[in-house]
Amino acid sequence: MTTATVGTMLPRDLPAHQIVQFVQKAEQLGFDELWVVEDCFFRGGFAQAAVALASTQRIRVGIGILPAPVRNAAFTALEANTLAELYPGRLILGIGHGMPDWMRQVGDKPASILTMLDEQLTALRTLLAGDKLEVDGRYVQIHGAQLETPATIAPPVLAGVRGPKSLALSGRSADGTILAEPVTPEYLVAALANIDAAGPHEIVAYNVAAVDDDASVARDRARPSLEWIGEPDWAPHISPLPFADEFAALRARSSTSAEFTAALPDEWLDALALVGTPDRVRARIAELHASGATSVVLMPAGEDPLAQLDSLARAL
Numbered sequence: 001m002t003t004a005t006v007g008t009m010l011p012r013d014l015p016a017h018q019i020v021q022f023v024q025k026a027e028q029l030g031f032d033e034l035w036v037v038e039d040c041f042f043r044g045g046f047a048q049a050a051v052a053l054a055s056t057q058r059i060r061v062g063i064g065i066l067p068a069p070v071r072n073a074a075f076t077a078l079e080a081n082t083l084a085e086l087y088p089g090r091l092i093l094g095i096g097h098g099m100p101d102w103m104r105q106v107g108d109k110p111a112s113i114l115t116m117l118d119e120q121l122t123a124l125r126t127l128l129a130g131d132k133l134e135v136d137g138r139y140v141q142i143h144g145a146q147l148e149t150p151a152t153i154a155p156p157v158l159a160g161v162r163g164p165k166s167l168a169l170s171g172r173s174a175d176g177t178i179l180a181e182p183v184t185p186e187y188l189v190a191a192l193a194n195i196d197a198a199g200p201h202e203i204v205a206y207n208v209a210a211v212d213d214d215a216s217v218a219r220d221r222a223r224p225s226l227e228w229i230g231e232p233d234w235a236p237h238i239s240p241l242p243f244a245d246e247f248a249a250l251r252a253r254s255s256t257s258a259e260f261t262a263a264l265p266d267e268w269l270d271a272l273a274l275v276g277t278p279d280r281v282r283a284r285i286a287e288l289h290a291s292g293a294t295s296v297v298l299m300p301a302g303e304d305p306l307a308q309l310d311s312l313a314r315a316l
Contacts, residue, residue, distance in 0.1 A: 006295070006316060009206065010036045010052070012042040018305075029310070031316070032060060033062055035064045037063075038065065039102075046079045046083070060090050064158070064204065065158075066093070066095045067098030068096060068116060069098050069110050071120070081149075085149065085152075088153045092155060093124070093155045093157050093158065094157075119135070121169075122135075123137075128154040128155060160177075162179065168195065176201050176204065177191070177201065179293075180237075181208055181299060182207055203292055204295045205293040205296050207299060209298035209299055210273070210274075210275045211278055212276075215275065219273075222269065222273045226269070227258060227260070241271065243271075250263060273301070
């Protein structure tokens with residue numbers, strides 16, 4: 001896929017009885033994609049994707065992302081292929097290292113996350129292409145497995161990563177890359193410099209989003225969703241920005257994450273989220289597409305995700 005698209009994300013904590021309503025509304029409002037997440041310990045990625053696909057007609061559904069350390073590549077391919085057979089051309093499969101804290105919680109943190117992810121990506125793409133796989137790797141051992149009824153359209157396999165070495169790996173071994181929020185044009189340029197893909201490569205950019213005719217209302221809605229961006233894991237997102245040093249200093253002198261986000265200047269918030277009037281957010285989406293994103297995913301900010309979906313659609 002090379003066209004520029006706009007998607008939205010199914011909130012991980014949305015009440016279960018609202019999931020079908022949310023995904024159907026996303027399709028009706030004109031979003032191109034609907035992304036689900038497999039965050040510990042909310043809901044499973046394949047289960048959410050299956051419900052979303054079965055409840056809609058055309059919208060592409062992305063799983064972003066599955067933690068590779070806890071999944072067997074052959075059975076991940078089996079699950080993905082089933083959905084790809086039933087809903088041709090509508091599934092996007094995302095897989096990554098897994099958040100370190102979560103992987104430690106479940107006792108499955110590999111010694112080499114790069115080797116593990118490389119082996120998983122290669123195995124998944126081989127199996128989903130319908131080929132027989134014989135591999136005896138450090139983390140993936142599969143002997144003669146082959147899908148009996150491979151889907152006519154194999155789902156693309158994207159890597160959800162952020163570090164330079166992982167981005168380079170994604171360029172070599174995946175069909176695309178999922179960049180977690182916040183994604184700015186500066187971060188996109190820096191990330192793409194590490195992705196040297198030989199062929200077409202999707203770039204999915206997540207961002208917290210809030211749309212309102214009053215820009216200050218949109219900013220206030222988005223602030224609570226940005227509390228974690230000062231943590232060390234998000235340094236690659238911030239370091240390319242012109243205010244990176246000031247940002248780090250603000251975080252260092254803030255006693256809590258809430259205090260930190262409350263003190264974020266408006267211009268920083270405007271850079272770190274898709275916030276403001278419909279025209280302003282629409283322009284920012286176009287800027288991200290121009291900077292290399294093939295898909296921009298809007299993550300609804302605010303207490304009522306269903307209501308926020310209506311406001312986000314004003315930027316389409």
